[in-house]
Amino acid sequence: MHLLLVEDDPSVAHGVAAGLRLHGFTVDHAETAAAAQAALAASEFDLAVLDLGLPDGDGMDLLARWRARGIGMPLLVLTARDAVSDRVRGLQAGADDYLLKPFDLDELVARLHALLRRSAGRTMDRISHGGVTFEPSSGQAWLHGEPVELSRRERTLLATLLQHPRAILSAEQLRDRLYGLEQEVESNAVNVHIHHLRRKLGSGIVETVRGIGYRLGSA
Amino acid sequence: MNSLRVRLLVIIGASLVLLWTAVAAWMMVELRGELRTALDDRLAASARMVAGLALQFPTESLSGGAAAKPLLDVVARDGLACEVSLVRGEVSVQKVARTASSPALDDASLGYSTGIYGGKLWRIYVLNQGGLRIATADRIDAREALLKDVALTAAVPFAVALVGTLFALWLGIGGGLAPLERMRHALAQRRPDDDAELPHGPVPRELRPLVDTIAHLLLRVRSTIARERRFTDDAAHELRTPLTAVKTHLQVLRLALARNKDAPEVKEALAHADDGVLRMQRTLEQLLLLARLDGGDEVDPNLCADAADAARQAVAEVEASWRTPGKVTLDPGQAAWCVRVPEVLLVSAMRNLLDNAVRASPEDAGVDLRIVSGSDGQVRFEVLDRGPGLSEEDRAMATRRFWRRSKAAGGSGLGLAIVDAIAKRHGGSFSLAPRVEGGLQARLELPAAA
Numbered sequence: 001m002h003l004l005l006v007e008d009d010p011s012v013a014h015g016v017a018a019g020l021r022l023h024g025f026t027v028d029h030a031e032t033a034a035a036a037q038a039a040l041a042a043s044e045f046d047l048a049v050l051d052l053g054l055p056d057g058d059g060m061d062l063l064a065r066w067r068a069r070g071i072g073m074p075l076l077v078l079t080a081r082d083a084v085s086d087r088v089r090g091l092q093a094g095a096d097d098y099l100l101k102p103f104d105l106d107e108l109v110a111r112l113h114a115l116l117r118r119s120a121g122r123t124m125d126r127i128s129h130g131g132v133t134f135e136p137s138s139g140q141a142w143l144h145g146e147p148v149e150l151s152r153r154e155r156t157l158l159a160t161l162l163q164h165p166r167a168i169l170s171a172e173q174l175r176d177r178l179y180g181l182e183q184e185v186e187s188n189a190v191n192v193h194i195h196h197l198r199r200k201l202g203s204g205i206v207e208t209v210r211g212i213g214y215r216l217g218s219a
Numbered sequence: 220m221n222s223l224r225v226r227l228l229v230i231i232g233a234s235l236v237l238l239w240t241a242v243a244a245w246m247m248v249e250l251r252g253e254l255r256t257a258l259d260d261r262l263a264a265s266a267r268m269v270a271g272l273a274l275q276f277p278t279e280s281l282s283g284g285a286a287a288k289p290l291l292d293v294v295a296r297d298g299l300a301c302e303v304s305l306v307r308g309e310v311s312v313q314k315v316a317r318t319a320s321s322p323a324l325d326d327a328s329l330g331y332s333t334g335i336y337g338g339k340l341w342r343i344y345v346l347n348q349g350g351l352r353i354a355t356a357d358r359i360d361a362r363e364a365l366l367k368d369v370a371l372t373a374a375v376p377f378a379v380a381l382v383g384t385l386f387a388l389w390l391g392i393g394g395g396l397a398p399l400e401r402m403r404h405a406l407a408q409r410r411p412d413d414d415a416e417l418p419h420g421p422v423p424r425e426l427r428p429l430v431d432t433i434a435h436l437l438l439r440v441r442s443t444i445a446r447e448r449r450f451t452d453d454a455a456h457e458l459r460t461p462l463t464a465v466k467t468h469l470q471v472l473r474l475a476l477a478r479n480k481d482a483p484e485v486k487e488a489l490a491h492a493d494d495g496v497l498r499m500q501r502t503l504e505q506l507l508l509l510a511r512l513d514g515g516d517e518v519d520p521n522l523c524a525d526a527a528d529a530a531r532q533a534v535a536e537v538e539a540s541w542r543t544p545g546k547v548t549l550d551p552g553q554a555a556w557c558v559r560v561p562e563v564l565l566v567s568a569m570r571n572l573l574d575n576a577v578r579a580s581p582e583d584a585g586v587d588l589r590i591v592s593g594s595d596g597q598v599r600f601e602v603l604d605r606g607p608g609l610s611e612e613d614r615a616m617a618t619r620r621f622w623r624r625s626k627a628a629g630g631s632g633l634g635l636a637i638v639d640a641i642a643k644r645h646g647g648s649f650s651l652a653p654r655v656e657g658g659l660q661a662r663l664e665l666p667a668a669a
Binding site: 009011012014015016018019022023053055080081100101102103104105106 | 488
C-alpha cells in the first residue's frame with residue numbers, strides 16, 4: 001500500500017514511517033504542505049496520514065483543497081490538539097478518521113486497514129479471490145487454504161492488486177507502490193516480484209495487459 | 220430579604236402604612252371631639268327649644284303633664300331623652316313629664332354632665348329657665364355607635380386605597396427594576412464558559428456604571444480564558460509531539476526486535492526515543508519554571524547574585540550543550556555587578572538568551588554577551604548575534620509562550636517567555652532590538668543589589 005505521510009515533526013515522522021514500513025506499507029514522507037502537493041502530483045497514493053499543524057499552512061486547508069479537487073483517497077488526520085472543534089473541523093473538511101497524539105502504532109495500522117477496507121467496499125478483513133485468500137492487516141496469504149510465505153514486496157504487490165481489482169496498473173505505478181518515490185530501483189524489479197507471485201500463487205494471479213501494464217487475473 | 224423588590228415594597232409600604240395610620244388616628248381624635256361638640260350643641264338646642272315652647276303654657280297646665288307631652292314627642296323623634304320639671308324653691312323639684320326612653324334625671328347638675336342613669340351611661344344637659352328645669356340626654360353608647368359608623372364609612376375607602384397603593388407600588392417597583400431584572404436574567408442564563416457579550420439594550424443612568432463594570436469584567440475574563448485555552452492547547456501540543464515520537468519509536472523498536480535484533484531500525488529508534496524524552500524533559504522543566512515564576516513568593520530583597528559568575532556559568536553550559544567551545548565572547552564589564560535575582564534564575568535567563576543566539580547565528584559567526592550599567596540602578600545584560608534577526612512583528616510576539624519563528628528552528632518556544640517572566644518578576648525589563656549590521660540584540664535589565 002502506497003501511503004503519503006504529511007508530518008512536520010521529523011522525529012515523529014521518522015517513527016511513524018519506520019513503523020508503517022515494518023507493517024508492510026510503502027511510505028513517502030512530506031514535511032510541508034507544498035511537499036505533500038508535489039508528492040501527490042508525482043504519484044498515486046492509496047491513502048494518506050495528515051498532521052494538522054504544518055509549518056507552511058494548516059493541514060485542514062490542504063485537506064479541503066484536496067477534497068475540492070476530487071482527490072478521494074482515504075485520509076487519516078493526526079492531531080496533538082484535542083479541542084473537539086478541531087476534530088469536528090477535520091472530519092467536516094473531509095478526513096475519514098482521526099487519531100489523537102500520542103497514539104498506538106498498532107491502532108494506527110488497524111485504522112488504516114479499516115479505511116482501505118471501507119474504500120474498497122469490503123467489510124471483512126480477508127480478501128478472497130479465486131483460490132487465493134489474503135489478509136492485508138497481517139500480510140498472510142493462503143492458496144486453497146494452505147498458507148503461502150510471501151516476501152514484503154510480494155505482499156504489497158498482492159495487496160495493491162486486490163485493492164484495485166479492475167484497474168490496470170502500469171509498471172511505474174506498481175513500482176511507486178512497492179518502493180515509494182525516494183528509492184532508486186532497477187527497471188525490472190517489478191517484473192521480478194510479479195514472477196515470484198505467479199510462481200507461488202499460480203500464473204493466473206497477475207494478468208499482463210500488453211503495452212499498458214498489469215491487473216488482477218482470474219486466478 | 221434577598222429580593223430587592225420585596226425589600227423596597229416592605230420599606231416603602233411600611234412607611235406608608237405607618238404614616239397613614241398616624242394620620243387616621245389623628246383624624247379619629249379630631250372627629251370624636253367635633254362630634255361630641257355637635258351633639259352637645261344639639262342637646263342644649265333641644266333643651267332651649269323645649270323650654271321656649273313650655274314657657275308659653277301656663278305653669279298650671281304644665282304641672283298636669285298633659286300639655287308637655289306633645290312637645291316632648293318632638294324631641295323624642297330625634298332620639299333624645301328629655302325630662303321637664305317644675306322648680307319649686309331651692310331644693311324641691313316636681314317632675315312634670317319625660318320621654319318614654321328617659322330615665323329619672325332629677326339629680327343631674329346644671330349644664331353638661333355625664334353619668335349613669337337607669338344602668339346606662341348618658342350625656343346630659345340641664346337647663347333652668349323661668350322656673351322650669353329641662354334635662355335633655357343622649358345615650359353615650361348611641362354616640363359611640365354613631366362615631367363607629369362615621370369612622371367605618373371613612374375607613375373602608377381608606378383601606379382600599381392603601382391596598383391599591385401597595386399593589387401599585389409592587390407593580391411600579393417591578394417596572395422600575397425591570398432593567399436590573401433583565402440583566403440578572405442575562406447573567407443567570409450564562410454558562411460558565413460562555414464568552415458572549417452581554418445583550419445590548421437601553422440601560423438607565425443609575426445602572427450604567429454597573430453594566431459597564433460587568434461588561435469590562437467579562438471582557439477581561441474572556442481574554443484570560445482565551446489565553447489560558449491557547450496556552451493549554453499549545454502546552455498539550457508541545458508535550459504530545461515528543462511523547463508521540465517516543466511512543467512510536469518504542470513500538471517500532473519492539474517490532475524491529477521481534478524480527479531482527481541487528482536491524483538498523485533498532486539503533487535509530489532508540490536514538491529517536493532518547494531524543495524525544497530529552498525534548499519532553501526540557502519542555503516540562505521550562506513549563507514548571509514558568510509556573511513557579513507565575514505563582515511566585517515575595518522576592519527576597521537581600522539577594523545578590525554575581526553577574527559575571529552567572530554569565531560565565533551560562534556560557535559554559537551553552538557551549539557544552541551546543542558543542543561549540545569559544546562561540547560566545549563574554550565581556551563582564553568593569554565593575555563587579557551584583558544582581559537582585561536568585562542565581563539559578565539569572566543563569567537560566569542568560570542560557571535561554573544564549574541558546575537562541577547560538578541557534579540563530581551562522582556557524583562562523585560568534586555571539587557576544589556583555590554586562591554593562593543600565594538605567595537607574597539596573598544591570599544590563601546584552602546578548603548579540605549575527606543571525607537573520609526578527610521582524611518588528613515577530614519581536615512583539617517573541618515573548619509569547621510557545622511562539623517560535625519556525626517549527627524547524629527548534630527550541631521549546633518558552634525561552635524568551637521565561638526571560639521576560641524573570642525580568643518582570645524581579646523588577647527588570649526585557650527587550651529585543653535589531654542590530655544595524657544585521658542580527659539581533661537581546662537586552663535584559665535587572666535591578667542591582669543595594
